[in-house]
Amino acid sequence: MHLVLVESPTKTKTLEKFLGKDYKVLASNGHVRDLPKSKLGIDIENNFEPQYIVPVKARKHIKSLKEAVKDADIVYLATDPDREGEAISYHLIYALDIKNYKRIAFNEITKSAVEEATKNPRDIDNDLVNAQQARRVLDRLVGYKLSPLLWKKITRGLSAGRVQSVALRIIVDKEREIENFKKEEYWSVSALLSCSDGDFLAGLREENGKKIEKPGIKTEEDAKRIKEDLEGASFVVNSIDQKEKRRNPLPPFTTSTMQQEAFKRLRFPSGFTMRVAQSLYEKGLITYHRTDSLQISSEAKKIGESYIKQNFGENYYKERIFKSKGKTQEAHEAVRPANPSLPSGNVNNLKKEEAKLYDLIWRRFTASLMSEAVFYSTSVEVSATNKSNYTLVSSGSVLRFDGFSKVYPVKFEENELPAVKEKENLNLQKIDAEQHFTKPPARFTEASLIKELEKHGIGRPSTYAPTLDTLTRRNYSEKIDKKYLKPTEIGTVVCDLLSEHFPFVVDLKFTAKMEEDLDKVARGEKKWRGILKDFYEDFAKTLDKKEIEIKKEDIMQDKTEEKCDKCGGEMEVKLGRFGKFIACKSFPDCKNTKPLDGGEDHENDEEIFCDKCNSKMVLKQSRFGKFYGCSSYPECKNIKSLEEDLNIKCPDCKEGDVVKKRSKKGSLFYACNKYPDCEFTSSQKPKKEE
DNA sequence: CAGTGAGCGAGCTTCCGCTTGACTT
Numbered sequence: 001m002h003l004v005l006v007e008s009p010t011k012t013k014t015l016e017k018f019l020g021k022d023y024k025v026l027a028s029n030g031h032v033r034d035l036p037k038s039k040l041g042i043d044i045e046n047n048f049e050p051q052y053i054v055p056v057k058a059r060k061h062i063k064s065l066k067e068a069v070k071d072a073d074i075v076y077l078a079t080d081p082d083r084e085g086e087a088i089s090y091h092l093i094y095a096l097d098i099k100n101y102k103r104i105a106f107n108e109i110t111k112s113a114v115e116e117a118t119k120n121p122r123d124i125d126n127d128l129v130n131a132q133q134a135r136r137v138l139d140r141l142v143g144y145k146l147s148p149l150l151w152k153k154i155t156r157g158l159s160a161g162r163v164q165s166v167a168l169r170i171i172v173d174k175e176r177e178i179e180n181f182k183k184e185e186y187w188s189v190s191a192l193l194s195c196s197d198g199d200f201l202a203g204l205r206e207e208n209g210k211k212i213e214k215p216g217i218k219t220e221e222d223a224k225r226i227k228e229d230l231e232g233a234s235f236v237v238n239s240i241d242q243k244e245k246r247r248n249p250l251p252p253f254t255t256s257t258m259q260q261e262a263f264k265r266l267r268f269p270s271g272f273t274m275r276v277a278q279s280l281y282e283k284g285l286i287t288y289h290r291t292d293s294l295q296i297s298s299e300a301k302k303i304g305e306s307y308i309k310q311n312f313g314e315n316y317y318k319e320r321i322f323k324s325k326g327k328t329q330e331a332h333e334a335v336r337p338a339n340p341s342l343p344s345g346n347v348n349n350l351k352k353e354e355a356k357l358y359d360l361i362w363r364r365f366t367a368s369l370m371s372e373a374v375f376y377s378t379s380v381e382v383s384a385t386n387k388s389n390y391t392l393v394s395s396g397s398v399l400r401f402d403g404f405s406k407v408y409p410v411k412f413e414e415n416e417l418p419a420v421k422e423k424e425n426l427n428l429q430k431i432d433a434e435q436h437f438t439k440p441p442a443r444f445t446e447a448s449l450i451k452e453l454e455k456h457g458i459g460r461p462s463t464y465a466p467t468l469d470t471l472t473r474r475n476y477s478e479k480i481d482k483k484y485l486k487p488t489e490i491g492t493v494v495c496d497l498l499s500e501h502f503p504f505v506v507d508l509k510f511t512a513k514m515e516e517d518l519d520k521v522a523r524g525e526k527k528w529r530g531i532l533k534d535f536y537e538d539f540a541k542t543l544d545k546k547e548i549e550i551k552k553e554d555i556m557q558d559k560t561e562e563k564c565d566k567c568g569g570e571m572e573v574k575l576g577r578f579g580k581f582i583a584c585k586s587f588p589d590c591k592n593t594k595p596l597d598g599g600e601d602h603e604n605d606e607e608i609f610c611d612k613c614n615s616k617m618v619l620k621q622s623r624f625g626k627f628y629g630c631s632s633y634p635e636c637k638n639i640k641s642l643e644e645d646l647n648i649k650c651p652d653c654k655e656g657d658v659v660k661k662r663s664k665k666g667s668l669f670y671a672c673n674k675y676p677d678c679e680f681t682s683s684q685k686p687k688k689e690e
Numbered sequence: 691c692a693g694t695g696a697g698c699g700a701g702c703t704t705c706c707g708c709t710t711g712a713c714t715t
Contacts, residue, residue, distance in 0.1 A: 007708065007709065008708095008709065008710090009709085009710080010710095027709085028708085028709080029708085029709045029710065030707085030708035030709025030710080031707075031708045031709075032708095034707090034708095035705090037704090037705095038702095057709090057710095058709095061709095079708090080708085083707095084707060084708055085708085087707095087708090088708065088709095132707090135706080135707085136705095136706075136707080138705095138706095139705050139706045139707085140704095140705055140706080141705085142705065142706095143704055143705020143706075144704055144705060145704095145705095146704085146705090147703075147704035147705075148702095148703085148704070150704085151702085151703065151704080155698080155699075156698095156699080156700075156701095156702075156703055157702095157703050157704085158703080158704080159703080159704045159705070160704080160705085161704080161705045161706070162705075162706075163705085163706065163707095164705085164706090267715075268715075269715065272714090272715060275711095275712085275713080278710075278711095282710095290708085290709090351714085352714090353714075353715090459706085459707095460706080460707060460708090462706090462707060462708060462709080463706065463707060463708095466706090466707090467706090470705095482715080574698075574699060575698085575699095581697075581698060581699090583698080583699065593697075593698070593699085629694085629695055630695095637695085639693090639694070639695085670691095671691080671692070679692090681691060681692080682691095683691075
């Protein structure tokens, strides 16, 4: 009997089918040996020797695998063809005490690929294994040395790491950008013009040959002056530019782009997307969902091609090759439908969210094999003359051939301009001058943060979602408006400490540099222990120095004059995992605490005042979520819901606003905010009354 | 279908990357 070992249990059945009854296929379920969780597990003195153990979770897998190994004549190690996969094979040999083995690798599960692989076995690539060990040990050293320093200097339970700390830094940087942002006023001027064929809107671009700089006209004075001047101007079509534009479909999904699009189009958080994808994968509907590859098997391509030709027509198909960006480990294919001739309408027994994600994956893949969308864009330049000479521009575009957008709709504004002629005189209908303000940069969402991390090669497909989860579990960041990532007070303090004292761990380039070194190890050009030695020599010195240099008091600069109202003693400002608070100095004898400043900041800039006593409202947290409470609580018990402004007037009393509420049992309903004066409720969102 | 005003400090926490859990965003 031949035993084949793979990583994922879902692969085993398909492989057994391909290989026939002489073969038994079992899964390792990921790594089977690792550093211990409870201690560092690295013998630094002894040249960074890792002390591997079999984690509890892997024990039961190991047990059944061992029995199978006993009965096997030969073991084929068919873990993924990448750094981690090579290491898993290496660890399997030790954990299972395998004597007779061969390493095989394939990056697609097709009969031919598997047969080819079994014919070409190789040995374990020790250089690749060592690259993985260097990665593993370095991450452990960083994480398990820096985290305890944070416990000591800030508060318990905190963490730092090569990936999570950069992610935190990205969020904190953005927040600072927003804090420092000063909004600027600007004005836009547009003209509604008519030609023989109809009306169109043109925006001002130049005055006396000088381009209006972005974002627009600086002052109201200028805008008014130009408006008045234009109102008496004569308008003529200067030139018409018509162009055919082509838009290519996007490549099929990787883990990262799938998470981004599922967030954008379906509002799925990345962890949720991965759970749904897992279930689709287990049902055999999609290929493996943790990948950074854009490769597509030739078989799948053929099926996709004939599907497109049959269902949309020959002209909708186009042969395409997508190259993966940057360094990818190409262990898998892109995320694609397992059977490209199966659109979502034809799949039964799927949960709603599974159907939605499958549909998105199918469309994205199918579109990637389709022809470009073609549209015609027209740009009309209009000259206006009065005291000054002006140039105005209007553009429109019309879809001529939908191509891939037939299955993967993309946003583009279709607006058709009337048929103007060159040198045609135009009639002015109206000039509009509009005031605008520049907007602060947007905070990151899960989707855009993953994109940013991936761009810098930080993290892997299997870790994007867990990394985001770590940031919230540590209370480093929170979501506002259910969408945007905002650093918390504690997150900011941690980030600042790391940035000042251990800049490498928040450096966007650190991972890239590490990867270069690991590649050298993988090519046999560098020794893995040497890499660790180089890194650790500096790191250990800095650690020792910072241990003394960083003073807890320096981090906690806020002071308080408050006296304890329980024991009369002094109080001090402390930093807990949920931010700053005031506590009695005689802790733990007196456990009195108070909030600092009466509450958290507002989510937005505007201050909200109590409509009963006119005090400030502050953000509070209850077991139901956040809400605004009056700062003179308990004298005034007024509260205000945080739910988004629905902007709907109450249909009963016509005075109150409709707000979303949650009952004791947790169900949602809509009600009037004048309750108890008005008792309007509804389970449906009421229609807006104009 | 009408609510809500944490708790944090110290009880020993922590990394990243493979894999699947169980559960309605």
